[in-house]
Amino acid sequence: MAEPYLVVENLTKVYERGQVVALKDLSFTVEKGEFLVVIGLSGSGKSTLLRCINRLIEPTAGRIFLSGVELTKLSPRAMRHMRRKIGMIFQQFNLIKRATVMTNVLTGRLGYNPTLLTLLGRFPKRDRELALKNLERVGLSEKAYVRADELSGGQQQRVGIARALMQEPELLLADEPVSALDPATSHSVMQYLEQMNKEDGVTVLASLHFLSLARRYGTRIIALKDGQLVFDGPPEAIDEVKFKEIYGEEAEEVEVR
Amino acid sequence: MIWGYVAYGVMYLLNKYWWTVPLERFYSTLSLPSWGWPLTILGTLEMAVLCRNLGRSLGLRAFGLEVWGAEGGPPRVGQRLIRLLAWHFSGLPFGVGVLVSPQRAWHDLVAGTVLQPSPPQAARRRAWLSQWGLMALLLLGLTIWLGWLIVHIDIGVLFRRGEEGLRIWREMLRPDFRYFAVPDPVFELRNLPYSILDMAVVTLFMALLATVLGALVAFPLSFLGARNIMGFSPVGWGVYFLMRGFFNVFRSIDTMLWAVIFAVWVLWGRPLAGVLALTVHTVAALGKLYSEQVEGIDPGPVEAVVAAGGSRLEVIRYAVLPQIAPAYWAFTMYRWDINVRMSTVIALVGGGGIGDLLFYYKNEGDWAKVGAVVMVIVAIVWAMDYISGRLRERIT
Amino acid sequence: MTNYPDGIVKDPPKWLTPQGLLDIVTPVLQGMGQRLGVVFLDLLAVGVVWILVSYTVNWHSRGEISYTLAPWWLFGLVTVELAALWESFGHSLGFKVARRELVGPGGAPPTPGQRVRYFLGWHFTVLPLVGLVFQRPWHERWAGLSPQPISLEGRIPPPWWRTSVGIYVAVFLVVGLAAATSTTVDEESLNRLFTQAWRTVKFWRALFSPDQSIILPSIRDLLVTIFMAVMATSFAVVVAVPLSFLAARNLMRGPLGRLIYTTLRGALSIMRSIEPIVWAIIFLVWVTARRAPFAGVLALWVHSIADLTKLYAERLESIDPGLIEAITATGANRLQVLRYAVVPQIINPYISFTLYRWDINIRMATVVGVVGGGGIGQRLFFYLKNLAWQQAGTVMILIVILVWAIDYLSARLRAKLA
Ligand SMILES: Nc1ncnc2c1ncn2[C@@H]1O[C@H](COP(=O)(O)OP(=O)(O)O)[C@@H](O)[C@H]1O
Numbered sequence A: 001m002a003e004p005y006l007v008v009e010n011l012t013k014v015y016e017r018g019q020v021v022a023l024k025d026l027s028f029t030v031e032k033g034e035f036l037v038v039i040g041l042s043g044s045g046k047s048t049l050l051r052c053i054n055r056l057i058e059p060t061a062g063r064i065f066l067s068g069v070e071l072t073k074l075s076p077r078a079m080r081h082m083r084r085k086i087g088m089i090f091q092q093f094n095l096i097k098r099a100t101v102m103t104n105v106l107t108g109r110l111g112y113n114p115t116l117l118t119l120l121g122r123f124p125k126r127d128r129e130l131a132l133k134n135l136e137r138v139g140l141s142e143k144a145y146v147r148a149d150e151l152s153g154g155q156q157q158r159v160g161i162a163r164a165l166m167q168e169p170e171l172l173l174a175d176e177p178v179s180a181l182d183p184a185t186s187h188s189v190m191q192y193l194e195q196m197n198k199e200d201g202v203t204v205l206a207s208l209h210f211l212s213l214a215r216r217y218g219t220r221i222i223a224l225k226d227g228q229l230v231f232d233g234p235p236e237a238i239d240e241v242k243f244k245e246i247y248g249e250e251a252e253e254v255e256v257r
Numbered sequence B: 001m002i003w004g005y006v007a008y009g010v011m012y013l014l015n016k017y018w019w020t021v022p023l024e025r026f027y028s029t030l031s032l033p034s035w036g037w038p039l040t041i042l043g044t045l046e047m048a049v050l051c052r053n054l055g056r057s058l059g060l061r062a063f064g065l066e067v068w069g070a071e072g073g074p075p076r077v078g079q080r081l082i083r084l085l086a087w088h089f090s091g092l093p094f095g096v097g098v099l100v101s102p103q104r105a106w107h108d109l110v111a112g113t114v115l116q117p118s119p120p121q122a123a124r125r126r127a128w129l130s131q132w133g134l135m136a137l138l139l140l141g142l143t144i145w146l147g148w149l150i151v152h153i154d155i156g157v158l159f160r161r162g163e164e165g166l167r168i169w170r171e172m173l174r175p176d177f178r179y180f181a182v183p184d185p186v187f188e189l190r191n192l193p194y195s196i197l198d199m200a201v202v203t204l205f206m207a208l209l210a211t212v213l214g215a216l217v218a219f220p221l222s223f224l225g226a227r228n229i230m231g232f233s234p235v236g237w238g239v240y241f242l243m244r245g246f247f248n249v250f251r252s253i254d255t256m257l258w259a260v261i262f263a264v265w266v267l268w269g270r271p272l273a274g275v276l277a278l279t280v281h282t283v284a285a286l287g288k289l290y291s292e293q294v295e296g297i298d299p300g301p302v303e304a305v306v307a308a309g310g311s312r313l314e315v316i317r318y319a320v321l322p323q324i325a326p327a328y329w330a331f332t333m334y335r336w337d338i339n340v341r342m343s344t345v346i347a348l349v350g351g352g353g354i355g356d357l358l359f360y361y362k363n364e365g366d367w368a369k370v371g372a373v374v375m376v377i378v379a380i381v382w383a384m385d386y387i388s389g390r391l392r393e394r395i396t
Numbered sequence C: 001m002t003n004y005p006d007g008i009v010k011d012p013p014k015w016l017t018p019q020g021l022l023d024i025v026t027p028v029l030q031g032m033g034q035r036l037g038v039v040f041l042d043l044l045a046v047g048v049v050w051i052l053v054s055y056t057v058n059w060h061s062r063g064e065i066s067y068t069l070a071p072w073w074l075f076g077l078v079t080v081e082l083a084a085l086w087e088s089f090g091h092s093l094g095f096k097v098a099r100r101e102l103v104g105p106g107g108a109p110p111t112p113g114q115r116v117r118y119f120l121g122w123h124f125t126v127l128p129l130v131g132l133v134f135q136r137p138w139h140e141r142w143a144g145l146s147p148q149p150i151s152l153e154g155r156i157p158p159p160w161w162r163t164s165v166g167i168y169v170a171v172f173l174v175v176g177l178a179a180a181t182s183t184t185v186d187e188e189s190l191n192r193l194f195t196q197a198w199r200t201v202k203f204w205r206a207l208f209s210p211d212q213s214i215i216l217p218s219i220r221d222l223l224v225t226i227f228m229a230v231m232a233t234s235f236a237v238v239v240a241v242p243l244s245f246l247a248a249r250n251l252m253r254g255p256l257g258r259l260i261y262t263t264l265r266g267a268l269s270i271m272r273s274i275e276p277i278v279w280a281i282i283f284l285v286w287v288t289a290r291r292a293p294f295a296g297v298l299a300l301w302v303h304s305i306a307d308l309t310k311l312y313a314e315r316l317e318s319i320d321p322g323l324i325e326a327i328t329a330t331g332a333n334r335l336q337v338l339r340y341a342v343v344p345q346i347i348n349p350y351i352s353f354t355l356y357r358w359d360i361n362i363r364m365a366t367v368v369g370v371v372g373g374g375g376i377g378q379r380l381f382f383y384l385k386n387l388a389w390q391q392a393g394t395v396m397i398l399i400v401i402l403v404w405a406i407d408y409l410s411a412r413l414r415a416k417l418a
């Protein structure tokens, strides 16, 4: 049997400051091409989990394998090399606000280009063309030379997606990509993620707040509660009882259309 | 365009004098020989012309224009050079070429170029490569070069006289606190029998008095200097401009200058002169800050009080004051901080306080005692900075 | 490593591990520190008022600036007793600052009897300090009172003149102003202030009849002043930018980083506490008065470094960590993260701070000239010393114009950058 694409083994994260145990002995696997949705309350450790995978946060204990490579053992240099294949998008978009959309998108190629040139702000012609192509893909070719902070929230998140696309990723980590957006915009952004997943075969790990969105886009759902895995299965398997278990007794399910 | 010319002109002029006049004394900085001026003007124009034609000049940039080839696309190098040459015949003689055919100037016709609004979304060249960025770098370099010469910067002297410098530091770092609490006997002659500690306290008192007085005076004045309170009647306008003018003029005369005036007025070296100088400057500075704060208030509560039938004073008491109180306190604390700093040195111009000792000992060359005074000053300023920072934090 | 999560939950006996020991000692120290802080503040507050009163009384009775009114033991005794009374029978400044108040069991307001016992017990536990080691000091147990966080539930806060802290602040201000006026305002100069206004008439008149013959040389000196400010600012930037990274708390992690951060910040604040004028007199002796403008530049330079580094570092401390994460996640290395995540966030504020500082430096450069630091200030001081009012007035007008112009220019530029 082939090894699963992403393996998380006994992952534990303790924040030194405040002695918070954010992740407790977490284990799961992800197959290539899956659209895995992580749900859970605020503070349940979703962001910590996603950031442990590309080691923006150093795990305290446990191991993570990506296509058989143990990420947790890599040197910083090798990890940087690996990160090129792991795209990431953020709740707050995290764009360079004062720079043009083009520059923002090009930063996705930083890992591929020599430092000296990128420090001067130069990118190869091929990258510039690729950037335009990716912007067209997210429907923003008009805005290539507009400053990023002049865009609406949905457009900014699409720039974030284009930046991730520039990395030609195999794995995409999306940390609450639509939490700062309104429902209609949320769907359009989620559809781009779905498209990446289906057409490019990118494995997606997305944390979401709304169960309805998770059901609509996810091929599988895992749920965290206080840093522990409380559910792992197909979207349909989450019923009333499970829902209450994940979100607490008082919670009501809300639809996002 | 004019700005570009002026900037280049000034810089070029300054550059020029260095080549033509041997710099013996910096008082001769602006003198040029008689033939220097025309040369300078010509050089400036030439520079402007170069920039206009080879890149996008500042003027073109400001108007959002760009030079394009007639058949579209950026102009070729040849076209640029021809335009440059032609410009001397059409632009230089008082701009005939432009005046005669304003649509498309002569030099543009000759070179086969057009001036167009630049397309907003064109991929630009990198800023640091563009003529603008290069110009900025050039100007910066030139400025530093000039400054180096004008100010007579001579880093070597720091080392050549390193012995001397080290001696000062060594003596200052071995401070002489003998007269910290008891007056130095030499002052009996100066009729100022005060110890360092006494003077430190006086300095703090000076700052305290100046700040409180200044804030008390600035407070009512700030309403007179706020446009939204004064309204738009002619009297209101008049008072507003008077107040603002007063704040601005008095603020830009430094505390030290005020101290000189007051030192002549009252007695040289008496703390009162320093207090008055600090107070005047405080009134002007705080008045400006305060009134800007009043202008920035949210008009909602004012409307509410007016709607409830409040008079102008009631509006100030119930709608304006609550909104500005935290900022007022913060500004006052900030000013207190500045006043403490200033009062430590105001003695230099006859303002009294601890600076008196500092400059006296310095003139005596008694660096160990200077060191002691400086340390006391640092302690005072540091402590007051800390306290006012903490208080400001708590208020806001 | 495999049973790590359990290890977090089940620890060896607490007091055996350093962490456990710390856990036990910390609250004791914290409680002690807090109570000490309260007492210290109250003593300070009472003592300062006493000293202020002494200054006032001494000045008026003996015409001296002196804080000794009574023997030191009387001073100590009165201060301690007053502080104790204040803490027991009122709501003292120390408690107010610590946001605590004394309450009986169950949050009941203290009775007079309890207060008296607190006052008496205070002498035996707080004064020798040892009593504070206990988690609940003995006098608190005896009186049945304990300091609790202030709760305003169901209470109308009294107006300030009914609270002891309010009264204290009022008294402090009154006494402070009294002491300040008595020591700084002497009769002789006050008389002159009112009777000798004519002395300045000459000055005001001169101010409005400028001496045109000195305008050109004055403009040259103005130029020197401007260049002094420019040079000081640009050299300060070169030093302050790298230093700011070392002085930013969020970038300096770990024990070594903390050490660098603390020492640097301390050194900078000392450098900032010394006015440029004082720096100038030091440098003037060093590089000799022949190179006065250079000494001025050095003085401004030192002060600007301290100021700019602080401003820059504060800006660095508030940068958005999200962008750093985002750029790191693309596989960028440290330099690239610096270039694409940090620099875009700081470049405009840095330029704007620099302009602001340049503006200040121009003003300070004129002042530094007064001690012989070169430029227009030196000229001005020369005229003032020789009582050449007309010339001094001319120079002052020029300075005001320059300061205005620079102020306006830098404000416009900064508004554009924001
Ligand atoms: N930098 C940090 N330092 C200390 N504790 C943290 C830090 N970041 C997150 N935590 C804590 O870790 C837990 C998980 O946080 P997070 O992963 O952000 O949850 P989520 O993304 O699901 O809202 C929370 O209890 C949070 O308070």
Ligand SMILES: [Mg+2]
Pocket: A043, A046, A047, A176
């Ligand atoms: Mg989160």
